[in-house]
Amino acid sequence: xxxxxxxxxxxxxxxxxxxxxxxxxxxxxxxxxxxxxxxxxxxxxxxxxxxxxxxxxxxxxxxxxxxxxxxxxxxxxxxxxxxxxxxxxxxxxxxxxxxxxxxxxxxxxxxxxxxxxxxxxxxxxxxxxxxxxxxxxxxxxxxxxxxxxxxxxxxxxxxxxxxxxxxxxxxxxxxxxxxxxxxxxxxxxxxxxxxxxxxxxxxxxxxxxxxxxxxxxxxxxxxxxxxxxxxxxxxxxxxxxxxxxxxxxxxxxxxxxxxxxxxxxxxxxxxxxxxxxxxxxxxxxxxxxxxxxxxxxxxxxxxxxxxxxxxxxxxxxxxxxxxxxxxxxxxxxxxxxxxxxxxxxxxxxxxxxxxxxxxxxxxxxxxxxxxxxxxxxxxxxxxxxxxxxxxxxxxxxxxxxxxx
Amino acid sequence: xxxxxxxxxxxxxxxxxxxxxxxxxxxxxxxxxxxxxxxxxxxxxxxxxxxxxxxxxxxxxxxxxxxxxxxxxxxxxxxxxxxxxxxxxxxxxxxxxxxxxxxxxxxxxxxxxxxxxxxxxxxxxxxxxxxxxxxxxxxxxxxxxxxxxxxxxxxxxxxxxxxxxxxxxxxxxxxxxxxxxxxxxxxxxxxxxxxxxxxxxxxxxxxxxxxxxxxxxxxxxxxxxxxxxxxxxxxxxxxxxxxxxxxxxxxxxxxxxxxxxxxxxxxxxxxxxxxxxxxxxxxxxxxxxxxxxxxxxxxxxxxxxxxxxxxxxxxxxxxxxxxxxxxxxxxxxxxxxxxxxxxxxxxxxxxxxxxxxxxxxxxxxxxxxxxxxxxxxxxxxxxxxxxxxxxxxxxxxxxxxxxx
Numbered sequence: 148x149x150x151x152x153x154x155x156x157x158x159x160x161x162x163x164x165x166x167x168x169x170x171x172x173x174x175x176x177x178x179x180x181x182x183x184x185x186x187x188x189x190x191x192x193x194x195x196x197x198x199x200x201x202x203x204x205x206x207x208x209x210x211x212x213x214x215x216x217x218x219x220x221x222x223x224x225x226x227x228x229x230x231x232x233x234x235x236x237x238x239x240x241x242x243x244x245x246x247x248x249x250x251x252x253x254x255x256x257x258x259x260x261x262x263x264x265x266x267x268x269x270x271x272x273x274x275x276x277x278x279x280x281x282x283x284x285x286x287x288x289x290x291x292x293x294x295x296x297x298x299x300x301x302x303x304x305x306x307x308x309x310x311x312x313x314x315x316x317x318x319x320x321x322x323x324x325x326x327x328x329x330x331x332x333x334x335x336x337x338x339x340x341x342x343x344x345x346x347x348x349x350x351x352x353x354x355x356x357x358x359x360x361x362x363x364x365x366x367x368x369x370x371x372x373x374x375x376x377x378x379x380x381x382x383x384x385x386x387x388x389x390x391x392x393x394x395x396x397x398x399x400x401x402x403x404x405x406x407x408x409x410x411x412x413x414x415x416x417x418x419x420x421x422x423x424x425x426x427x428x429x430x431x432x433x434x435x436x437x438x439x440x441x442x443x444x445x446x447x448x449x450x451x452x453x454x455x456x457x458x459x460x461x462x463x464x465x466x467x468x469x470x471x472x473x474x475x476x477x478x479x480x481x482x483x484x485x486x487x488x489x490x491x492x493x494x495x496x497x498x499x500x501x502x503x504x505x506x507x508x509x510x511x512x513x514x515x516x517x518x519x520x521x522x523x524x525x526x527x528x529x530x531x532x533x534x535x536x537x538x539x540x541x542x543x544x545x546x547x548x549x550x551x
Numbered sequence: 552x553x554x555x556x557x558x559x560x561x562x563x564x565x566x567x568x569x570x571x572x573x574x575x576x577x578x579x580x581x582x583x584x585x586x587x588x589x590x591x592x593x594x595x596x597x598x599x600x601x602x603x604x605x606x607x608x609x610x611x612x613x614x615x616x617x618x619x620x621x622x623x624x625x626x627x628x629x630x631x632x633x634x635x636x637x638x639x640x641x642x643x644x645x646x647x648x649x650x651x652x653x654x655x656x657x658x659x660x661x662x663x664x665x666x667x668x669x670x671x672x673x674x675x676x677x678x679x680x681x682x683x684x685x686x687x688x689x690x691x692x693x694x695x696x697x698x699x700x701x702x703x704x705x706x707x708x709x710x711x712x713x714x715x716x717x718x719x720x721x722x723x724x725x726x727x728x729x730x731x732x733x734x735x736x737x738x739x740x741x742x743x744x745x746x747x748x749x750x751x752x753x754x755x756x757x758x759x760x761x762x763x764x765x766x767x768x769x770x771x772x773x774x775x776x777x778x779x780x781x782x783x784x785x786x787x788x789x790x791x792x793x794x795x796x797x798x799x800x801x802x803x804x805x806x807x808x809x810x811x812x813x814x815x816x817x818x819x820x821x822x823x824x825x826x827x828x829x830x831x832x833x834x835x836x837x838x839x840x841x842x843x844x845x846x847x848x849x850x851x852x853x854x855x856x857x858x859x860x861x862x863x864x865x866x867x868x869x870x871x872x873x874x875x876x877x878x879x880x881x882x883x884x885x886x887x888x889x890x891x892x893x894x895x896x897x898x899x900x901x902x903x904x905x906x907x908x909x910x911x912x913x914x915x916x917x918x919x920x921x922x923x924x925x926x927x928x929x930x931x932x933x934x935x936x937x938x939x940x941x942x943x944x945x946x947x948x949x950x951x952x953x954x955x
Contacts (some may be wrong), residue, residue, distance in 0.1 A: 162606040196626070202566040203630050204637040211636070214644050215629035218622035222600070225619035226607050232615070233608040240618050245693055266693075289649055289670075 148313040149181045149271070153281065153303035156190035157320050158377040159223050162230075165189075168318075168377065169230035172276060176236055181271045183310065185281045185303040186227055188219025209254035213283075213293045217242070220280035220299070228278045238276040241267065243283035244291065247309075248302065250284035256295035257284060259302075259364075262309035279306060297358025304361050308368035315370055317357070318377035323384030324349070324356050326550045327401040332543050334551065338399065339382075342389035345399045345494050348528040351437075352492035353404025362386065389496050397497035397504060398549040403542045404490040407437060408463040409520065409532060410470060414451040414480035421477055422454065425470070432469050434462050438490070438523045438530060451480075455521055457532065460486055488520065489538030492530040493545060505529045511548040517541045552717040553585045553675070557685065557707035560594035561724050562781040563627050566634075572722075572781065573634035576680060580640055585675045587714060589685045589707040590631055592623025613658035617687075617697045621646070624684035624703070632682045642680040645671065647687035648695065651713075652706065654688035660699035661688060663706075663768075666713035683710060701762025708765050712772035719774055721761070722781035727788030728753070728760050731805040735943050736950045742803065743786075746793035749803045749898050752932040755841075756896035757808025766790065793900050801901035801908060802953040807946045808894040811841060812867040813924065813936060814874060818855040818884035825881055826858065829874070836873050838866050842894065842927045842934060855884075859925055861936065864890060892924065893942030896934040897949060909933045915952040921945045 152172065159165050172184055196215050200207040207215075224240035231238035247263035270277045281299025284292050294301050300317055307315035322337050324346065329335040341349075343366035350359045356374065365372055365386065375383025393399075415421055422441065429436055438457045458466045463484060470482050498504045505522075508529055512519060517540070521532035533541055556576065563569050576588055600619050604611040611619075628644035635642035651668050654661035674681045685703025688696050698705050704721055711719035726741050728750065733739040745753075747770035754763045760778065769776055769790065779787025797803075819825055826845065833840055842861045862870045867888060874886050902908045909926075912933055916923060921944070925936035937945055 162603065165607060199566065199626075199630065200633060203569060204633040207633050208636050211629040211632045211644055214632075214646075215626060218625045221622045221625070222603075222619060225615040226603065228615045228618075229604060229608040229611050232612050240615055242618075242695075291646075 149183070149310060150175060151183045151185065151303050151307040151310065151312045151315045152318060153185040153299055153316070154187065154318045154377055155299065155320070156187040156193070158318055159186050159227065160190040162226070165223070165226050165230050169227060169234055169236070171377070172231060173234050173236045176276060182276045183267060183271070183306060183312070184227065184276060184278045185299055185306065186220060186223040186278060187281050187299040188216075189223055192219040192222065210290065213254045213291050216293050217280070217283045217291045220282050224278045224280045231276055231278075236276055237274050238278060239270055240278045240280075241270075242280045243302065244285035244289075246279045246306070248284035248305070249287060250292045250294070252286040252288070252290065252292065254292055257286075257292035259284060259294070259305050262305055264306065264309045267306070267310065297361050300357055300361040301364060304365045304368075304370050304372060307370045307372070308364075315372035316383075317372055317374045319374060320376065320378065322376045322379070322381050323374050324386070324400070326399070327542065327546050328354070328403065331403065331539050332401070332546045334546065336550065338384045340385040340387065340393070341399055342393055342496055343386060344389060344527060345496055346386055348492070348494040348525065349400050349402050352402035352494060352528065352530060353406065353490060354400065354402040394497045394500050396495060397501045398493050398495040399497075400494050401542060401546045401550065402492045402494065403538055404492070405535060405538065406460050407457040407488060407490050407532070408460045408484065408486045409455060409457050409488050410463070410466055411453055411455040411483040412470065412477070412479040413453055413483060415454050416478050417450040417452045424477055425454065425473060428469050428473055429466060432465060434458055434466050434469065438521060438532065440521045440523060457488070457490065457521075487535040488532050489535045489541075490530055490532050491538060491541055491545065492528055493549060494528045496527050498527050498529075507548060508545055511544050512541055515541055515544045553587070553714060554579060555587045555589065555707050555711040555714065555716045555719045556722060557589040557703055557720070558591065558722045558781055559703065559724070560591040560597070562722055563590050563631065564594040566630070569627070569630050569634050573631060573638055573640070575781070576635060577638050577640045580680060586680045587671060587675070587710055587716070588631065588680060588682045589703055589710060590624060590627040590682060591685050591703040592620075593627055596623040596626065614694065617658045617695050620697050621684070621687045621695045624686055628682045628684045635680055635682075640680055641678050642682060643674055644682045644684070645674075646684045647706065648689035648693070650683045650710070652688035652709070653691060654696045654698070656690045656692070656694065656696065658696055661690075661696035663688060663698070663709050666709055668710065668713045671710070671714065701765050704761055704765040705768060708769045708772075708774050708776060711774045711776070712768075719776040720787075721776055721778050723778060724780065724782065726780045726783070726785050727778050728790070728804070730803070730954045731946065731950050732758070732807065735807065736805070736947050738950065738955065740954065742788045744789040744791065744797070745803055746797055746900055747790060748793060748931060749900055750790055752896070752898040752929065753804050753806050756806035756898060756932065756934060757810065757894060758804065758806040798901045798904050800899060801905045802897050802899040803901075804898050805946060805950045805954065806896045806898065807942055808896070809939060809942065810864050811861040811892060811894050811936070812864045812888060812890045813859060813861050813892050814867070814870055815857055815859040815887040816874065816881070816883040817857050817887060819858050820882050821854040821856045828881055829858065829877060832873050832877055833870060836869060838862055838870050838873065842925060842936065844925045844927060861892070861894065861925070891939040892936050893939045893945075894934055894936050895942060895945055895949065896932055897953060898932045900931050902931050902933075911952060912949055915948050916945055919945055919948045
């Protein structure tokens, strides 16, 4: 089999850990597999490079930032290849550019345009383990680019697609994807499998498993991958296209996002184009809006409505300013903001074929005397905004109700 | 004018120093020049990368060592380009590969095969200062290579040749090339100019100005370069082809090499092929032999001779073993070894047209009661091996006699 493995910064955080990674790779290789190993920068390296750059230039140019950051993964590939060679396993390193990863020229958050894995194939066929630098590529003009957050996962999944690999394994410091955060809910269980869409909804609901873009890429190119631990040999969680049997499980997971803040515009005139004006202004300020809730209008003389939305907490101040700038043109009565909220979500493709899921969630919350502020639903997700102080208690109750 | 500048590891050793380099580059640029700036890894970086590698693999593979070490200069180019941009000077970085530096595939000590500076020219013509990573290149197959010791100087001189630059400036932590080591001889003077051949002889005589290969490259491609300080604005030393007027100066410099050891084979049978056997055996063991002295044979019945040679001190033990292994085939009486020697040399193209130079040196040493062990001469150099304990005193006396 051709296996693509990806190891993150913690897994390659020091020479000892790099040797552990090499030992694991060597075991797979002894079983007769071909291996492509994608590695991140050693943990802490990227941060110290950023710090160094900022000492030179508070807002470093993105072209040069990419040249600088790419050295982090380049260091790891060389060391990992050495560790394998020291164990008697033939191994060679490749930078993103050498591996044929071509991106657009958007520095620090480039998108992969295509991968020409001819050289990777040739080195594999010659009997080597091929170690590829994650997170980086080059433009058609030969400039070094980086892929932004979660870039190494993306490299692994994109390489798995281009190489038509049999398996793609994403090694991390957890055993896989859990039904919810085990640090908050001790009864959380590791999932054997999950669909791309469920993982995407969990990620957008605040579960920090993987960046959405890597999952979306995997979904688009039908790359089945496994999230598993680099600390043990336990099987992880397989992420793949939804299957019929997946719908038997009503809820796959529960996620809590404590990083959201809520903004409410009170008594907005209910006229066509008002919502558009508000969210266009927020988008122009590059503020990422998550939930939006507008209820039916009320009021006796002029009909008005309330519009609420959530943004990432660090963006709250900026969002408020944008909204305040709209008072004259939009004409609301007042703005309320609340940072003390949690967004609790349940996710599962089984919702499509099971009724009463939302109702069960709301009943559970009512039993815990948790007041619901906002509700938003998608085909496979129900999210509620609740008081932050009661959020973890609510999370445990909901997990118990659906997942035991 | 098109100027190539090279800054070593100490000159770019921290963010503050990188900013100083950028300020200097910006000044040249404000005078209307085009600039290509070659930089080394920040001082200490290469050593810590080597240490890291050795923790993984005591004898790291050379292919991966090059991938690893190349990150050092890549870090500096990004930071230097940022520093210039922060000062409002348009600047872009290039790795050795991006700058078109193609080498042979001999990892860790690759030779430059050719340079295709098309992209460098294009970026210069677009108004940029171009920052190039020293010490590195790539093979025609796209593998990263490094050039070995003194590699950044070589990058600068080779780029100056390929770009047909008007000047090449090698910035270092000394003001230029001195008549001798100022730490030992306080009256040492900075030279305004020196010929390639004189600098080469001084280097081989133990003066640590530049690696010979860079000077040889400059000589071959007639690249005039200047060795000067990155700490001040003093003019440095111009290194160029010998001119007529250079011969007016009898001696350009005095050098002392304290890193040599002497081996003597006593009473070697004076037969054809004996010397060949000895030095072939040393070469096969990759021991670098410097001076070789054999005197006319003596003895009454079987004619025998003594053969002496010098090697770098760290190689003495290895050399002794090789020689001892030859006792049966070569048949000498005994081997003597002496580590307590110094090789004192005087260098100058003026020797060709001035007689009595060697005699004056020997007289000076006699006046100081310094016994001469070995003598070796080239067209523009006289070297003597003397007692290490008297070497510095001898150096001062010879410098005074010839250079005041």
